[in-house]
Amino acid sequence: MMTINMTDTVDTLVIGAGVIGLAIARRMAVAGREVVVLEAEDAIGTGISSRNSEVIHAGIHYVEGSLRARLCVAGKEALYDYLQSHGVPFRGCGKLVVATAEDEVPSLDAIEAKAKANGVDDLTRLDPDQVSDIEPAVKCAGALLSPSTGIFDSHAYMLALQGEAEDHGAAIAFSSPFEGGVITGDGITVRVGGAEPTEIRCRHFINAAGLGAQSVATGIEGFPAEHIPPLYYAKGNYFILTGKSPFERMIYPVPGPVGLGVHSSVDMGGQCKFGPDVEWIDAPDYDVDPNRAGKFYEAIRRYWPDLPDGALQPGYVGVRPKLAPEGQPPADFTVRGPETHGIAGMVHLFGIDSPGLTSSLAIADHAAGLLGLG
Template sequence: MSEVLALDCVVIGGGVVGLAVARELAMAGRDVVVLEAEPLTGSITSSRNSEVIHAGLYYPTGSLKAELCVAGSRKLYDYCRDRHIPHTRCGKLVVASNEAEVAYLEKLLKQAQANGVDDCGLVDGSELVRLEPDIIGFAALVSPSTGIIDSHRLMEAYIADIEAHGGSIVLNSPVLGGEFLADAVRLSVGGRDPVEIEAKLVVNSAGLNAWAVSESIAGLDRNAIPERHYARGCYFSLTGRAPAERLIYPVPEPGGLGVHLTLDLAGQARFGPDVEWVETIDYDVDPSRADKFYGAIRRYWPNLPDGALQPAYSGMRPKIVGPNGGGAGDFIVQGPETTGHPAYAALYGIESPGLTASMAIAERVARLTSR
């Protein structure tokens, strides 16, 4: 029988949320090892998003998304300032294309205020044009505290904190399966140097693979594992100058926030994501999807030139609710009381605003797993 490596705490998944969780646990005094299946940290969902710091407007009051996004946004801006992580509080406009959509903006403003976001306001079409001359709409909701961030620099800072507190990151280390023991979790880890691990605490933060990891662990009640759905979102980049200095969002669609204009820190514009419900993980971007993008974008930027969009990349949203359920759904953060084992915690459905909420999610996991 091969030797079993005894560890204190294992975090499965080296995306932005897994790294934030590992950082929080390491800073609380746990001996933490992050197991990342890929050759690089943050190379899947964490590198295939809009890099937006969300304010917390959209999510139902009392939901984890609302609570952790609002708290996480404030923590993230402070952390970026303290650690000199590139970011900017550029602001966002949610644009109503017609009078009927203004009622949604009014509802959204009340939702934001109920969630503790107190800096939003409504402007009419003439004020919208004054703010962003190329953007057309009947009215808009202004969110000054929405921003953008260099997500890779953020993850580098999380890793630096983990390592400064004695933790480590192990790459190319997929979890192949495991079993519940009396007060520990045993994991079989593959890769170049396969190993058996027994950990006093395992946090499953494997993102798109969180379901597969939990399903592979003997002794876990399958009723604790929620539904799994995938929604692919494609992005297209803009050739030429960005039409706005702020992020521009339409009224949301089921399953997403609509095809919106986002900016990178160099001012380059891209549009997306759209929503395509799929059965398997696939990152191909069909160039023909641009046809729908042109129509969606011209609702708020009518002067988008023909041929200006180029396929960029796509991302996958790990969702707990499918299209028949409206495509929304909350974060699921399970501590030992919910997973049914004192050494196991699991996160499911960590889509947007997961990056924004990462530090607040980490604090919640630490509370749920404190000894």
């Protein structure tokens, strides 16, 4: 266990050992920087990074030119290379985006055009017979096949990032919550809580605290409040399929305005799950309401009519850190560096929901670039 001394001054301090903090720590350490990560919990990846779909997204659905679109596409390429070269389990199984009724077929054209604009030009259009040939359980009016969508073992990935960061000298202080900070002339002084509260100074400060990012930013004396976006919570519930998956690929309906619809994915252990849905909540809670099953059966049967009664069991919940409330268009990833808030050496990452896992390596490059450490 790492011990922090009152007198320590480090080059780079990262708050949060989720996938984003770990990717940044690894990026900085490999570049030869001295890195310390403060993590409130006693292990890596216990936050948003452990409650998601573990999908490597192709980058199809995001607004052209947005950070989400750019970092997803760049991150996907980097992630596949990383997983391959570091022996992290993954499967490029592909996904189908299905029009569940004739009136959704024109949406497939729009999705294909959006994907192309984002640099994703490997989609193939399939008619219902072609879909039946490769996914006999799926009924639809047409589909797009995305071959570069995949799944991976996100925990093994985070362990690889942690291992590589530590091999290059980074240290992760567990059970060490950030409790406040002060901007001084030559860096930032941070108060660390936990069993042995202490202080640490740093020249570069990166806030990758996920659902806690706004609270961390608010805790820094002198940090301008107008650069801290509001935080809203959108819960995503999953239901697990009992029995064998009827699909080879992931199956997504044409997406709605906020989430990607009740889609199916299979994890690396072969378990088929459905979700996440979108449930706006006032504060994080991680209980699946079994009464939501009815809506899942209804949504899934639009593309898998033979889903048997009683086949779904409540699974788990992930909570998205949203920056726009229900009813408003989703906000982009919001990564604020010195060029926006004017404080040298400081980067805050807000609203890193999906596709944050896929984008993680590209987000790390982006954060380093904002600090001039590219």
